[in-house]
Amino acid sequence: MATTILITGGCGFIGSNLVNRLVATGANILALDDLTAGNRAFIDQALKKPNCQFIKGSITDFPLLTKTLRDVDVVLHEAARPDVRASTANLFSDFAVNVQGTVNLLEAMIKNDVPKILFASSCGTVYGESAVLPTPEDVPLAPISHYGASKAASEMYLSSFANLYGLEAYALRLGNIYGPPSNHGVMHDFYWKLKKDPTTLEILGNGEQLKSYLFVEDCVNAHLKALETKIQGYLPINIASIEGTTVNTIAKEVIAAMGLKEVRLTYTGGERGWAGDVRKAVPDISRAKEVLHWEPTTALSTGIKKYIQWLEQSKKTD
Ligand SMILES: NC(=O)c1ccc[n+]([C@@H]2O[C@H](COP(=O)([O-])OP(=O)(O)OC[C@H]3O[C@@H](n4cnc5c(N)ncnc54)[C@H](O)[C@@H]3O)[C@@H](O)[C@H]2O)c1
Secondary structure, three states: OOOEEEEEOOOOHHHHHHHHHHHOOOOEEEEEEOOOOOOHHHHHHHHOOOOEEEEEOOOOOHHHHHHHOOOOOEEEEOOOOOOOHHHOOOHHHHHHHHHHHHHHHHHHHHHOOOOEEEEEEEOOOOOOOOOOOOEOOOOOOOOOOHHHHHHHHHHHHHHHHHHHHOOEEEEEEEOEEEOOOOOOOHHHHHHHHHHHOOOEEEEOOOOOOEEOEEEHHHHHHHHHHHHHOOOOOEEEEEEOOOOOEEHHHHHHHHHHHOOOOOOEEEEOOOOOOOOOOOOEOOEOOHHHHHHHOOOOOOOHHHHHHHHHHHHHHHHHHO
16 A cells, blocks of 8 residues: 655645655555645645645644545655744744644654654754864854754654664754755845846855755655655654755856856844854765765755746746
8 A cells, every 4th residue: 555645834835845755655645734835736736646745734733634544555744834023033933833733743643653854954053153174064053043942842853752662763853955946045035136126135144154055856865765764763864965065055056047246245243044053064964974865956056046047037927
């Protein structure tokens, strides 16, 4: 019998990429999304296939989850409120989705004997300002944003559920993921700022923030590897680029991909883009290589070109 996969946040950026790739494997795909940020059109093609189904609903709805998980074999948990900057102002509502929603899902999985979960965590935020760079998974978690805290808290529940019930629980600690059809993140912001004014680009902070950027296809590949690789209990794994890249370099790459010249860069100043922004987040991906036999294959400039091309194209068809 074909595997049945529940993808929460299945109409979001990463979730829709997972739906579109996994539907082609013949697995039964259930895409659950409350559409607060996602777009059903991202999975329109997949929904034409008999093995793909959309469920409009929220991970805050425990009875719905209990019903939905009845015949599910594995959960890819992507639904969340992912805005780090907004997570200070949205403390309680983000907690209700990111932490309570994850706990709902885990408990509903246990009620239905669903044995495996891949959770989209965040290596850019759970470590906070770690002194260890590149940062391996076993350093203490010390988030400096509420968003990072919500991911770290969710992981602790993955650990307790794994220990209490024998759940197989991957925490895929993702770096900054970019690519189609993302409508957020630094490259998206730069693109739209430059569309408005191709002569000047304002950069938040001093541009020296050093982060990991991973093309979405590489992120999907890592999920596929985790689906096929069996582990015992809870295991966090960094899924990120091999090296860190500064925001200044991202700006230059976006400017080049848009074919612009002589753009004046201006800075809001300071070492952080915003309160809670981590200055340096460079994860160590040795565990991903060892356990999943995964590493990124898309070069940054290639990925950025593909993404900018897609933004140009989707702007024309809007
Ligand atoms: N994009 C990144 O760079 C990145 C990095 C690290 C971790 N992550 C994590 O990966 C996951 C996917 O991120 P994304 O960039 O695709 O974000 P996204 O906002 O595009 O997707 C999230 C999806 O979840 C849905 N959603 C929100 N609240 C929901 C709820 N209560 N019930 C059901 N669905 C709900 C939204 O409508 C949206 O479709 C998130 O958990 C995010 O925290 C993303």
